[in-house]
Amino acid sequence: MNTSIETALNTLYQRQITNREQILKEMLRVKMMLKKIENNSSILLDKEKFFQLMKKTTEDDLGFFPADRADFISIFEALRDIDLIDFTLEIYRDDRTGTILSPIYLIRYINDRIKKLKPDSVLITEAEKHLVGLRNLVKQYPEIDITLTTQYKPMYILLQLEFREYENIRILFESIYTECLTDEYFDYISTLPVFGQKPEELSREYLTKESDGIALENMLHHLNNTGTMDIIVPAKLTFAGMGYEKLRSYIIENFNVESIFILPEGTFRPSIAIKTYLFSISTEKKDKVDMGTFEIGKKNIEINDLKSISTKEFLSHDDWRIELLLSEDDENIQLFKNSIHQKAKLKDIAEVFRGKSILKKDTSLGDISVLNISNIENGEIDYRELDTINEEERKVKRYELITGDVVLSSRGTAIKSAVFKTQDKTTIASANLIVIRPKDKIKGEYIKIFFESPVGLAIIKSFQRGTTIMNINYSDIMEMEIPLLSINKQLELINQYNEEFEIYKEAVKKAENRWMDIKDNLYDELL
Numbered sequence: 001m002n003t004s005i006e007t008a009l010n011t012l013y014q015r016q017i018t019n020r021e022q023i024l025k026e027m028l029r030v031k032m033m034l035k036k037i038e039n040n041s042s043i044l045l046d047k048e049k050f051f052q053l054m055k056k057t058t059e060d061d062l063g064f065f066p067a068d069r070a071d072f073i074s075i076f077e078a079l080r081d082i083d084l085i086d087f088t089l090e091i092y093r094d095d096r097t098g099t100i101l102s103p104i105y106l107i108r109y110i111n112d113r114i115k116k117l118k119p120d121s122v123l124i125t126e127a128e129k130h131l132v133g134l135r136n137l138v139k140q141y142p143e144i145d146i147t148l149t150t151q152y153k154p155m156y157i158l159l160q161l162e163f164r165e166y167e168n169i170r171i172l173f174e175s176i177y178t179e180c181l182t183d184e185y186f187d188y189i190s191t192l193p194v195f196g197q198k199p200e201e202l203s204r205e206y207l208t209k210e211s212d213g214i215a216l217e218n219m220l221h222h223l224n225n226t227g228t229m230d231i232i233v234p235a236k237l238t239f240a241g242m243g244y245e246k247l248r249s250y251i252i253e254n255f256n257v258e259s260i261f262i263l264p265e266g267t268f269r270p271s272i273a274i275k276t277y278l279f280s281i282s283t284e285k286k287d288k289v290d291m292g293t294f295e296i297g298k299k300n301i302e303i304n305d306l307k308s309i310s311t312k313e314f315l316s317h318d319d320w321r322i323e324l325l326l327s328e329d330d331e332n333i334q335l336f337k338n339s340i341h342q343k344a345k346l347k348d349i350a351e352v353f354r355g356k357s358i359l360k361k362d363t364s365l366g367d368i369s370v371l372n373i374s375n376i377e378n379g380e381i382d383y384r385e386l387d388t389i390n391e392e393e394r395k396v397k398r399y400e401l402i403t404g405d406v407v408l409s410s411r412g413t414a415i416k417s418a419v420f421k422t423q424d425k426t427t428i429a430s431a432n433l434i435v436i437r438p439k440d441k442i443k444g445e446y447i448k449i450f451f452e453s454p455v456g457l458a459i460i461k462s463f464q465r466g467t468t469i470m471n472i473n474y475s476d477i478m479e480m481e482i483p484l485l486s487i488n489k490q491l492e493l494i495n496q497y498n499e500e501f502e503i504y505k506e507a508v509k510k511a512e513n514r515w516m517d518i519k520d521n522l523y524d525e526l527l
Contacts, residue, residue, distance in 0.1 A: 119187030355429030
């Protein structure tokens with residue numbers, strides 16, 4: 001940390017100003033006063049007059065100053081010469097409360113896009129997220145009209161203070177999660193919305209209920225006739241059903257997908273750790289869609305596994321899971337897609353639900369057993385070490401497992417699945433498991449076999465919302481397609497699988513016993 005910033009922060013800490021937002025406000029208060037007195041610095045000689053001017057100038061926007069006159073003078077002197085953006089980046093650097101600061105390579109990507117597209121007007125929403133390189137970007141384009149928005153008052157003041165001298169820069173205090181920017185259109189829009197929040201009050205009906213989908217829908221309306229938008233979205237937008245499915249259809253019908261790229265793992269840590277994509281959407285027709293993964297190079301992000309498919313082919317897919325699209329050269333994926341077998345979504349042939357959330361401290365000697373991911377190994381459930389809880393059976397009835405239920409891990413580092421068989425005790429699934437309860441047309445053992453197959457694993461991974469740590473939502477798995485063979489054919493495959501699996505386990509057991517005997521004999525010869 002810069003020693004000047006460290007000294008300044010200590011000055012604030014000593015006065016019990018420790019909250020990040022309040023720390024930023026005090027920095028803004030100091031910078032507002034510097035602007036106020038830039039032509040009248042003599043007022044600093046009268047500390048009381050200066051203090052009263054501060055209260056009159058800043059408290060309407062920043063709230064009541066939480067200390068006395070002497071404290072303000074000390075804070076003012078400690079902060080006055082520190083760069084506003086450097087200070088803000090430092091206090092939010094390791095914030096885990098949701099304040100997203102994008103890495104430098106993303107603002108460089110925006111810069112490259114502006115150079116390539118040569119827009120006359122640019123919109124960067126929630127611009128404070130790009131503070132790490134925003135100043136350098138703005139300096140390069142004095143001829144372009146650039147609009148920066150934010151929905152947070154302190155950040156609005158910060159942007160005004162920082163860019164007040166740029167005639168081509170406009171700062172707006174607006175939210176992108178409601179109707180905004182009335183009758184305004186842009187050649188290029190870059191937006192990094194909040195992920196997964198549900199705004200309490202909406203100005204109108206939106207296709208989705210979550211902030212990322214609302215922002216995307218809103219910003220599409222502000223593209224001009226030859227406009228392009230780059231937006232960073234969570235993985236679920238590419239495959240989730242309900243509102244997101246409607247949003248994808250809306251984009252296909254009215255706009256054109258130019259490219260989809262997977263962003264590097266951990267791009268927005270520690271704020272969020274979910275998988276994210278960078279979408280480019282245009283109002284102009286495109287012949288092809290580019291896709292691939294971004295990797296961090298020496299200075300910028302670089303495209304890896306670049307693949308282009310025709311727009312017609314792209315539009316033939318029900319969703320936009322580019323992991324599968326990138327894998328289309330894989331023979332198994334091709335065979336599955338071109339298979340003559342009827343396919344069905346799990347939601348149409350099974351009941352799908354998530355297990356019950358149980359904290360480790362809640363486990364105790366009880367009559368209800370709890371199945372966890374750790375109880376599943378090599379496709380089988382070890383029933384000997386199940387946790388138990390002391391709870392009334394009626395309260396956990398909805399989570400009770402029955403014979404034939406398939407359990408699938410929804411978290412962790414590995415995909416595990418198994419088929420449950422009823423035990424002496426009532427057994428429920430934990431929240432880290434998704435339960436698939438088959439209906440008449442399908443068998444649980446058959447579902448599990450498909451989950452274990454190369455195609456099944458690839459499809460499950462394509463629903464992954466997390467990065468290193470797996471995070472799969474049961475509502476997404478409901479959309480998974482599975483080949484719907486006849487019951488007789490399913491039973492034939494199940495029987496063959498079980499017979500061969502028993503032979504395999506017996507061979508492994510014999511090999512392990514033989515190895516143990518050989519080791520014991522070798523060790524005996526050492527004595």
